[in-house]
Amino acid sequence: MFLKKIELKGFKSFAFPTTIEFKKGLTVIVGPNGSGKSNINDALKWVLGETSKKTLRAKKTDDMIFSGTVTKNAADYAEVSLFFDNSNKLLEHQEQEVIITRKSYRNQNENKYFINKEKVRRKDIRNLFLDTGLGNTDLSIISQGSVAKIAEARPQDLRSLLDEASGVSKYQIHKKEALLKLDKVKTNLDIFEVKLNALKRQIEPLKKASEQAKNYLQIKAELTKIELPLIQIILKDSYHKQKELIETEKKSKKEKEIIEKNLDKFAKELKENQANLLKLDQEIMVLHTKQTDLQNNLNKKINFSGDKKEFSNKIKHSLYSINDLKEIIKEAEKEEQNLTKEISSFKIKMSDLRQETEDYIGKSNQIKFQLEHLKNADKNYNRAVKSILDNKLIFNLIYGTVKDIIKVEKKYELALEAAVANKFQNIVVNNEKTIKDAISFLKKNKLGVATFIPAENVKEKTIISELKNVILKINGFTAILSDVIKIDSKFKNVALSLGGNIAIFEDLDSALIAAKFIQYRLPIVTLEGDIIYPGFTVKGGFNNKISKKIELEKYQLGQEKLEKIIKKNEMMIDNLETNILDFNAKRDLVQKEIIRNAERLHHLDWEFQQLLENYQTIFKEDFDLNKVETKIKTEKPLSLEKIINQIKSLNAQKHQLSIKIIDAQDDQQLQNKRWQELLQKIQYSEINLDKLIRVISENVDILNKDYQLTYQNLEEKEFPKLKEPLEEIIKNQQQYRKELRAIGYIDQEAIERYQKLEKDYQKLNHEVSDLSEAKAKLNSTVKIMDQEMIKRINKTFVKINDRFDAIFKTLFRGGNGRLEFLEPENLLESGLEIKASAPGKAVKNLSLYSGGEKSLIALSLIFAINEIRNLPLLLLDEVEAALDEANVERFANFAKILNNQTQLIIVSHRPGTMEKADILYGVTMQEKGITSIFNVSLDKIKEEFIN
Numbered sequence: 001m002f003l004k005k006i007e008l009k010g011f012k013s014f015a016f017p018t019t020i021e022f023k024k025g026l027t028v029i030v031g032p033n034g035s036g037k038s039n040i041n042d043a044l045k046w047v048l049g050e051t052s053k054k055t056l057r058a059k060k061t062d063d064m065i066f067s068g069t070v071t072k073n074a075a076d077y078a079e080v081s082l083f084f085d086n087s088n089k090l091l092e093h094q095e096q097e098v099i100i101t102r103k104s105y106r107n108q109n110e111n112k113y114f115i116n117k118e119k120v121r122r123k124d125i126r127n128l129f130l131d132t133g134l135g136n137t138d139l140s141i142i143s144q145g146s147v148a149k150i151a152e153a154r155p156q157d158l159r160s161l162l163d164e165a166s167g168v169s170k171y172q173i174h175k176k177e178a179l180l181k182l183d184k185v186k187t188n189l190d191i192f193e194v195k196l197n198a199l200k201r202q203i204e205p206l207k208k209a210s211e212q213a214k215n216y217l218q219i220k221a222e223l224t225k226i227e228l229p230l231i232q233i234i235l236k237d238s239y240h241k242q243k244e245l246i247e248t249e250k251k252s253k254k255e256k257e258i259i260e261k262n263l264d265k266f267a268k269e270l271k272e273n274q275a276n277l278l279k280l281d282q283e284i285m286v287l288h289t290k291q292t293d294l295q296n297n298l299n300k301k302i303n304f305s306g307d308k309k310e311f312s313n314k315i316k317h318s319l320y321s322i323n324d325l326k327e328i329i330k331e332a333e334k335e336e337q338n339l340t341k342e343i344s345s346f347k348i349k350m351s352d353l354r355q356e357t358e359d360y361i362g363k364s365n366q367i368k369f370q371l372e373h374l375k376n377a378d379k380n381y382n383r384a385v386k387s388i389l390d391n392k393l394i395f396n397l398i399y400g401t402v403k404d405i406i407k408v409e410k411k412y413e414l415a416l417e418a419a420v421a422n423k424f425q426n427i428v429v430n431n432e433k434t435i436k437d438a439i440s441f442l443k444k445n446k447l448g449v450a451t452f453i454p455a456e457n458v459k460e461k462t463i464i465s466e467l468k469n470v471i472l473k474i475n476g477f478t479a480i481l482s483d484v485i486k487i488d489s490k491f492k493n494v495a496l497s498l499g500g501n502i503a504i505f506e507d508l509d510s511a512l513i514a515a516k517f518i519q520y521r522l523p524i525v526t527l528e529g530d531i532i533y534p535g536f537t538v539k540g541g542f543n544n545k546i547s548k549k550i551e552l553e554k555y556q557l558g559q560e561k562l563e564k565i566i567k568k569n570e571m572m573i574d575n576l577e578t579n580i581l582d583f584n585a586k587r588d589l590v591q592k593e594i595i596r597n598a599e600r601l602h603h604l605d606w607e608f609q610q611l612l613e614n615y616q617t618i619f620k621e622d623f624d625l626n627k628v629e630t631k632i633k634t635e636k637p638l639s640l641e642k643i644i645n646q647i648k649s650l651n652a653q654k655h656q657l658s659i660k661i662i663d664a665q666d667d668q669q670l671q672n673k674r675w676q677e678l679l680q681k682i683q684y685s686e687i688n689l690d691k692l693i694r695v696i697s698e699n700v701d702i703l704n705k706d707y708q709l710t711y712q713n714l715e716e717k718e719f720p721k722l723k724e725p726l727e728e729i730i731k732n733q734q735q736y737r738k739e740l741r742a743i744g745y746i747d748q749e750a751i752e753r754y755q756k757l758e759k760d761y762q763k764l765n766h767e768v769s770d771l772s773e774a775k776a777k778l779n780s781t782v783k784i785m786d787q788e789m790i791k792r793i794n795k796t797f798v799k800i801n802d803r804f805d806a807i808f809k810t811l812f813r814g815g816n817g818r819l820e821f822l823e824p825e826n827l828l829e830s831g832l833e834i835k836a837s838a839p840g841k842a843v844k845n846l847s848l849y850s851g852g853e854k855s856l857i858a859l860s861l862i863f864a865i866n867e868i869r870n871l872p873l874l875l876l877d878e879v880e881a882a883l884d885e886a887n888v889e890r891f892a893n894f895a896k897i898l899n900n901q902t903q904l905i906i907v908s909h910r911p912g913t914m915e916k917a918d919i920l921y922g923v924t925m926q927e928k929g930i931t932s933i934f935n936v937s938l939d940k941i942k943e944e945f946i947n
């Protein structure tokens with residue numbers, strides 16, 4: 001592919017039609033500033049479909065059209081054509097020469113594209129140049145000032161350069177289209193699937209309804225086949241029967257009416273006869289009554305005289321009984337009164353006795369108290385003795401006081417008192433140990449003192465035998481005190497210690513004599529309580545103990561006496577109580593007897609009253625009868641015989657009438673029976689008529705509703721003879737009707753709707769499978785394209801990187817440069833960045849490089865790409881402007897070499913570049929504002945620039 005020429009008409013500063021022809025070799029375009037060199041770039045880009053106003057250096061579409069000068073009017077349109085030699089068929093077009101044209105009219109905001117004068121879409125032009133190296137003009141047409149920007153280009157812009165270099169743009173567009181299609185297919189598939197599901201949901205119930213309708217119609221057809229001939233037969237038969245029945249009913253009703261009239265007549269006659277009969281009966285009854293009355297009067301009169309006598313006897317007897325009973329009751333009441341009196345007197349006595357006894361008991365208790373007090377007076381133990389006795393259990397063995405363990409006969413009591421009264425409170429214990437314990441207890445508890453006698457080893461006192469012999473012989477001697485003490489044998493020595501040496505004499509005189517005899521060597525006591533101590537001291541006088549004793553005896557006597565009286569009284573009270581009980585029992589008996597007799601009396605009274613009443617009645621009736629008899633006798637005498645004859649004659653009449661009535665009743669019965677029969681017949685007819693009417697109406701209904709026929713229509717029809725018996729056909733009809741009822745409502749349209757829906761469903765299902773298939777294919781295509789693109793990108797990337805580093809090293813005389821993927825794992829979309837380091841510089845950030853350095857880096861990349869891609873055309877607009885002379889030379893050398901494979905057009909002001917040009921075009925504005933092009937003599941230019 002080679003750009004042979006460009007034709008420009010009214011494009012920007014090209015007011016006049018201008019043709020720029022290109023030949024093999026390096027073309028360099030030169031000209032002063034603002035002469036319109038760069039407008040040529042713009043024209044190329046514009047034709048190839050560029051729309052970016054910024055790239056085209058415009059603000060609006062009309063800026064592409066010549067705007068006019070002072071001398072030249074503005075153009076109406078702009079038109080540019082590029083003429084390509086397509087002999088190598090790089091462009092997919094059959095022509096050797098391919099002319100691409102773009103035209104734009106002023107104020108129309110419209111662009112027209114042409115390929116070989118044929119109107120096409122912009123898209124067609126873009127597609128034509130895809131992957132030719134001119135698909136992305138950013139790569140092939142490097143505008144003024146933009147070269148350095150390539151070094152700092154955005155990762156995605158660098159990436160699009162690589163895509164163009166790799167020749168994957170076509171794939172990308174195809175992939176984009178495939179993805180769009182895929183999206184569409186997916187959307188359609190979703191919609192279709194939703195629709196399909198909706199149909200699926202509808203189809204099942206509709207299928208059921210359709211089958212149901214079909215079934216219904218089939219049964220209906222079968223039914224129709226048999227039903228119409230059947231109804232024809234039934235209706236014909238029913239109408240005939242109906243006629244017959246109406247006739248019969250009419251006759252029966254007529255006969256029934258006649259019988260009813262007869263029956264009315266019979267009833268009337270019967271009523272009359274019965275009335276007559278009743279009349280006769282009444283007459284007979286009156287006569288019977290009269291007859292009975294007469295007879296009764298006679299009988300009663302005979303009976304009354306006997307009754308009257310009997311009743312007067314009974315009344316008399318009853319009166320006697322009542323009087324007897326009254327007497328008995330009187331007696332009993334008297335007895336009761338006596339008994340009550342007796343009981344009251346017993347009660348009074350008993351109450352007196354109780355009072356008396358209670359007084360005695362009071363006194364006795366008083367005496368008992370005093371006795372107790374007197375007895376205890378002797379036992380007033382001192383505190384120590386009392387505390388030992390109270391706690392006797394804590395000691396080994398305490399027997400008690402002397403007073404407690406010794407006793408004497410009454411006559412020795414005063415003597416004992418006189419001799420040992422001072423020792424009565426001595427405590428008798430078992431031995432010394434107990435004495436010690438008891439004393440220490442008293443001491444410890446500060447309870448006073450006590451005297452103890454150890455029973456086991458107390459010292460006995462005796463009277464020596466010579467003295468004893470003397471004493472025994474003295475008058476008045478009574479006894480040795482220890483001998484009269486009554487004591488337990490184990491305390492014998494205690495008794496001896498107390499009184500073994502004391503002699504008892506009757507009185508003081510004898511005692512004094514004896515004391516004298518024994519020379520006052522022993523203590524002697526008298527029975528009166530005087531005592532003569534050894535050495536002759538005498539203690540005697542009134543002992544108030546005696547008075548106490550007398551008092552005690554007196555009290556005891558009184559006490560005993562009182563107890564006897566109390567006992568006696570208590571016995572008397574017991575007797576009285578028994579008497580009261582007896583008398584009460586007796587009185588109860590009498591009272592019961594009184595009550596019983598009173599009841600009897602009451603009964604007798606009542607009987608008596610009855611008798612009296614009866615008697616009075618009889619008396620009155622007798623009186624009445626007498627009156628009746630007198631009356632009958634005074635009235636017209638009617639003999640009993642006459643009455644009987646009259647009754648006889650009436651009975652005969654009655655008999656005749658009864659026979660008449662019975663005959664009439666028989667007739668009536670017969671007529672009634674017939675009437676019943678007729679009634680039944682009529683009822684039966686009516687029932688049958690009802691049935692027939694029902695049958696007729698049911699069948700006529702079926703005819704009207706189901707077949708839209710009348711009976712007349714049906715009658716006219718002829719049906720083939722039914723083969724099966726009528727019952728069988730009716731059975732079938734009922735069966736079919738039952739089945740139809742069971743099916744119920746049907747939707748006849750469901751059959752058609754189902755068929756249509758089924759068709760739609762199948763169609764949709766087919767479409768869904770087609771779409772699924774398309775989806776799978778598109779997915780697979782996208783996948784294949786992705787794989788191919790990755791393969792190409794990878795391959796191109798490695799090659800470009802290799803060449804980029806090499807050219808970088810050449811242009812920079814060292815260092816290194818490379819391209820890197822930002823996302824190496826996503827080669828399909830990842831952006832790129834340039835990594836470069838100039839020789840001897842640590843700077844890595846590209847923005848910190850100088851303008852010239854940036855241009856060199858960009859040019860290294862553009863040249864590297866071009867080497868790998870072999871671009872058909874490369875237009876470089878003042879890309880070396882920032883380079884120094886040495887670098888311009890290196891650039892120009894590279895461009896020269898490059899020109900061998902690529903049509904290279906350079907816009908330049910630099911002599912270094914111009915020097916290398918094979919063809920040189922000059923661009924000027926000979927007429928102000930209008931660009932013109934001319935061929936320039938190289939030598940002239942060299943001369944002009946170099947010199």
Ligand SMILES: Nc1ncnc2c1ncn2[C@@H]1O[C@H](COP(=O)(O)OP(=O)(O)OP(=O)(O)O)[C@@H](O)[C@H]1O
Pocket residue numbers: 011012013014031032033034035036037038039040062063064065066067068144923929
């Ligand atoms: N629509 C238009 N109608 C008329 N003239 C236009 C139009 N658009 C641009 N121009 C003119 O084109 C000229 C710019 O041309 P261009 O940029 O190609 O110059 P140049 O030769 O590249 O200059 P330099 O060497 O300074 O880059 C300007 O003088 C401008 O007025």
